Amino acid sequence: MSDKPVLGFIGIGLMGRPMSLHLCKAGYEVHVFNRTSAKLAPLLDAGATAAESPAALTRAADIVFTCLSDTASMEHVVFGPDGVAEGAKENGAGKVLVDHSSIRPDATRDMAARLRGETGMGWVDAPVSGGVAGAEEASLAIMCGGDAGDVERVRPVVGNMCARLTHMGPQGAGQVTKLCNQMVVVCTLAVLAETVNLARKAGIDAARLPEALAGGWADSKPLQIFVPRMAAGEFDPPFGHLATMLKDIDTATDLGRSQGAALPMSTTAAELLRLMGGHGFLDKEPTELVRLYQDLLR
């Protein structure tokens, strides 16, 4: 008999696969579920057990992790047929859901309250920053919201997937913090694109900006990683999709509206991403935004 909690992981995608593998390697009993079951193979090789449904997974697990693409997917997985809520009808009070998806803070609060009300199961929203590389290296920064008891209960397990878990407040606070992160990243992306374009038009080699500005107040991972791609016009392999950044920044500006908080920088950046998306770039690498500035869309 182990005193380790039994774990479940739903959503074995680009992020979920390396994250759940870390939990298998740490010696936990892990049950896994994915809409496309073929993606479970590397987890089963690592000793995980395939669950028939989110409900079955939740019945077996003490802590259920989710890592899905959007709010609608979370609603379906938790409250849909054979969902987490159904699996938590018995013993729900002893279980916690840890949601690593980046979704709406208001939907998070609503779903957390409903799950607690219907089953007693706790909810910790724990969106991640650091991308696929951070997931693979377990160097993610995770920002979370939820009841302190739930957060401290899951902390030792989550610690296997991240460099740092910061508890920011009640349910939804993790999602708000992730939106703050995305506002800074998207605005930085946009100003870097306009900087690269201005530098080029003014006759300097934009590829040397990261070196020239390194260590100063303008330095950041986006400066060091985005600018060389922008300057070279090389966008492969992609880091991600413009559509994902646009979804996040639109969620942030929705939050700004609902809170009466003006976001002039973020809304400007959002409209630039939308312009780029309108040119057919929604599924392209975000750094291709530089092409909008450079009159290179034709």
Add this chain to the structure above:
Amino acid sequence: MSDKPVLGFIGIGLMGRPMSLHLCKAGYEVHVFNRTSAKLAPLLDAGATAAESPAALTRAADIVFTCLSDTASMEHVVFGPDGVAEGAKENGAGKVLVDHSSIRPDATRDMAARLRGETGMGWVDAPVSGGVAGAEEASLAIMCGGDAGDVERVRPVVGNMCARLTHMGPQGAGQVTKLCNQMVVVCTLAVLAETVNLARKAGIDAARLPEALAGGWADSKPLQIFVPRMAAGEFDPPFGHLATMLKDIDTATDLGRSQGAALPMSTTAAELLRLMGGHGFLDKEPTELVRLYQDLLR
């Protein structure tokens, strides 16, 4: 007889004082000039010689450093009565001016061409990033423009004041690079202010954002240094003045206009700084911009 070049330093202000002191400590013969001669005292204590005028200083020196507040001051010091150009009438071809001021790239090119034409003296524009702390620690990042021969000649001397000197191109390229730096810093300042305000209105402790986002794509010196000040509403001691940032970003947007380069992020940030300036904050710390977002101007 030493084979070290004789140096001159004009402009002993917040930045120029620690920078010129490093040159004295490195064992160079340093001649100094400042409009307000009382500010020379610490330099004279360190072995520097007071010059009667920029012209006299230039006659004595092989390399003349300037660190002034704006384009008009540079024009006056170089081409005004008893200025650098007058001092370079004899032996100008053997001398180089290294301008650490942050001024207009177009004015830099014009003045450099005029000085070369009238006297043969070279011009390296070498604006700095890193602030007073960087000047004191000799950890500045310096980005420069000029002829390669001039840059390599002054590099060993400039190395006493900085961590890195990056040669970006011909005259003016250093100033363009500095403007790129300022665009990123000012846009980051603005998006951080709106992030702090949104976080607060959405019920999370903005003071914890630096910890939660550390090491990720949103991390930067401004995140770590500006956000705690913004969150606490503590703006002392000041880093600098809103007016200086506004001057720099307006110079950048002028460059954008002249080059046909759209700068939607930088112009939005510039107008926010201008709004704040209009409320009487031009001589205040830039991070007070958060008050514009927070409805705390009354």
